[in-house]
Amino acid sequence: MKGLMQDRPLLISHLIEHAATYxxxxxxxxxxxxxGKHRYTNxxxxxxxxxxxxxxxxxxxxxxxxxxxxxxNTYRHVELWYGIAGMGAVAHTINPRLFAExxxxxxxxxxxxILFLDLPFIPLIEAVADHLKTIERYVILTDDAHMPETQLAxxxxxxxxxxxxxxxxxxxxxxxxxxxxxxxTSGTTGDPKGVLYSHRSTVLHTFACALxxxxxxSAKDTVLPIVPMFHASAWGIPYATCATxxxxxxPGLHHDGESLxxxxxxxxxxMTAGVPTVWLMLLxxxxxxxxxxxxxxxxxxxxxxxxxxxxxxxxxxxxxxxxHAWGMTEMSPxxxxxxxxxxxxxxxxxxxxxxxxxxxxxxxxxxxxITDDQGADLPxxxxxFGNLKVRGWWVAQAYFRGAGGSITDEDGWFDTGDVATIDExxxxxxxxxxxxxxxxxxxxxxxxxxxxAAMAHLDVAEAAxxxxxxxxxxxxxxxxIVPKEGATVTKQGMLDFLExxxxxxxxxxxxxxxxxxxHTATGKVHKMTLRKQFKDYTLPTVREG
Ligand code: ADP
Numbered sequence: 354m355k356g357l358m359q360d361r362p363l364l365i366s367h368l369i370e371h372a373a374t375y376x377x378x379x380x381x382x383x384x385x386x387x388x389g390k391h392r393y394t395n396x397x398x399x400x401x402x403x404x405x406x407x408x409x410x411x412x413x414x415x416x417x418x419x420x421x422x423x424x425x426n427t428y429r430h431v432e433l434w435y436g437i438a439g440m441g442a443v444a445h446t447i448n449p450r451l452f453a454e455x456x457x458x459x460x461x462x463x464x465x466x467i468l469f470l471d472l473p474f475i476p477l478i479e480a481v482a483d484h485l486k487t488i489e490r491y492v493i494l495t496d497d498a499h500m501p502e503t504q505l506a507x508x509x510x511x512x513x514x515x516x517x518x519x520x521x522x523x524x525x526x527x528x529x530x531x532x533x534x535x536x537x538t539s540g541t542t543g544d545p546k547g548v549l550y551s552h553r554s555t556v557l558h559t560f561a562c563a564l565x566x567x568x569x570x571s572a573k574d575t576v577l578p579i580v581p582m583f584h585a586s587a588w589g590i591p592y593a594t595c596a597t598x599x600x601x602x603x604p605g606l607h608h609d610g611e612s613l614x615x616x617x618x619x620x621x622x623x624m625t626a627g628v629p630t631v632w633l634m635l636l637x638x639x640x641x642x643x644x645x646x647x648x649x650x651x652x653x654x655x656x657x658x659x660x661x662x663x664x665x666x667x668x669x670x671x672x673x674x675x676x677h678a679w680g681m682t683e684m685s686p687x688x689x690x691x692x693x694x695x696x697x698x699x700x701x702x703x704x705x706x707x708x709x710x711x712x713x714x715x716x717x718x719x720x721x722x723i724t725d726d727q728g729a730d731l732p733x734x735x736x737x738f739g740n741l742k743v744r745g746w747w748v749a750q751a752y753f754r755g756a757g758g759s760i761t762d763e764d765g766w767f768d769t770g771d772v773a774t775i776d777e778x779x780x781x782x783x784x785x786x787x788x789x790x791x792x793x794x795x796x797x798x799x800x801x802x803x804x805x806a807a808m809a810h811l812d813v814a815e816a817a818x819x820x821x822x823x824x825x826x827x828x829x830x831x832x833x834i835v836p837k838e839g840a841t842v843t844k845q846g847m848l849d850f851l852e853x854x855x856x857x858x859x860x861x862x863x864x865x866x867x868x869x870x871x872h873t874a875t876g877k878v879h880k881m882t883l884r885k886q887f888k889d890y891t892l893p894t895v896r897e898g
Pocket of ligand 1: 537538585654677680769
């Protein structure tokens with residue numbers, strides 16, 4: 354017997370309809386690419402999204418067509434998401450920090466038909482346009498007054514494109530499993546692979562995103578996603594603000610500490626989200642300038658591990674609550690968020706900070722487990738490391754066009770490629786990417802934990818640990834650090850500092866200082882490049898025998 358409840362498809366267009374109807378005056382504020390601040394309301398956003406949909410139909414786009422954006426976090430990018438997905442096409446977000454060859458690969462692989470791009474990315478695309486085989490036209494995200502000379506085929510300004518439409522448009526209804534968005538993983542090994550989101554997965558992820566023990570977004574909030582819309586959909590925030598009626602603040606091009614501090618304080622931001630490298634810049638700026646952080650209440654840190662020192666700085670110095678979270682492009686991206694449970698409320702301040710450095714508990718809708726290499730489940734004791742596997746309503750089942758073959762086992766579990774522990778209360782902690790884990794004498798050393806410990810040193814700006822081959826132990830850790838400006842860090846000083854923070858056999862065999870670490874297009878330390886940089890390096894413990 355079937356239930357008798359209304360069977361309405363879960364469609365992304367309902368999100369913007371809801372926002373415009375019930376939170377129509379709630380604002381979307383952007384640090385505009387052309388300069389100055391742009392502000393308008395959810396109601397304005399709905400009309401312009403509908404104009405996008407009309408323009409796409411006029412240009413012959415239909416259900417399932419891929420339409421690409423190479424764009425920053427701005428109101429225009431939000432309109433594109435709703436307009437493109439709303440009319441049934443697929444919004445393909447491209448990361449402008451990728452290498453040119455990767456951009457060529459993914460635009461051709463996706464068979465994108467139109468590319469919307471922000472002004473700063475025109476030279477990038479002009480240089481590769483001859484290789485972009487399927488793109489019929491380019492739309493520059495600006496108005497005619499700011500439209501530059503460009504060689505790009507059929508280039509028009511965004512404003513002139515949508516100005517021709519009247520916004521009188523009925524969102525079509527279709528199957529909720531229809532594709533809505535496409536995002537390629539950065540492909541640190543092999544070609545990038547496309548993750549194809551659906552309306553259903555996106556709407557369910559949106560519900561989960563706003564929950565109290567997830568991002569706790571409400572109509573009272575003002576939310577600033579610094580994490581880009583091209584990096585795992587800005588972690589779903591531009592959808593969650595529509596669902597809840599929160600005000601949305603978009604940083605455009607500006608990710609430096611000073612711009613962020615000004616934006617946060619001037620717009621009354623209560624919640625913000627980004628990767629650790631962004632917070633390093635903001636915290637440094639706050640320290641140097643002695644300025645405050647306004648009414649900011651919560652900061653979501655994900656994409657890479659948040660070191661304890663960063664959590665402590667936000668919580669103790671600035672009275673801002675940290676939510677450490679973990680996820681991946683293949684998971685839309687939310688997997689876990691670190692919020693307390695009754696059993697952990699009684700912990701001391703120090704224990705709370707240590708607990709917060711874990712990536713947190715699973716969000717309802719995602720199942721997770723850790724297994725050994727044979728696939729057997731491992732205990733949740735907070736110590737045993739295993740391969741982290743997930744399944745759920747917003748986890749990928751396959752990559753676009755079948756790249757990489759089957760990616761789930763017969764029970765539907767997806768191997769994340771991360772190595773983790775899970776404790777008795779369900780708090781998961783990433784110890785490494787499986788390819789970065791350091792195998793020493795048959796045991797594993799967590800590079801992330803060592804990095805977090807080293808980052809607590811006052812003179813360290815950034816730290817990374819890699820395994821270096823060792824004839825006796827297989828691999829031993831090398832700690833590579835970027836000292837803070839004007840500071841020096843010695844090997845002995847660092848080893849003394851780490852001595853009571855990690856197991857003795859985890860202590861790095863050497864400490865190297867560099868001026869800069871290589872980063873990926875999504876702001877993580879690029880360990881593969883770092884390993885290449887140190888490929889001819891011999892550890893002193895080997896040199897000295
Ligand atoms: P890409 O792989 O394209 O850089 P993703 O955001 O999909 O982008 O990367 C997902 C990976 O990032 C995860 O599998 C994990 O290794 C890492 N990651 C994400 N959040 C955290 C976190 N809080 N702590 C440690 N690692 C994280």
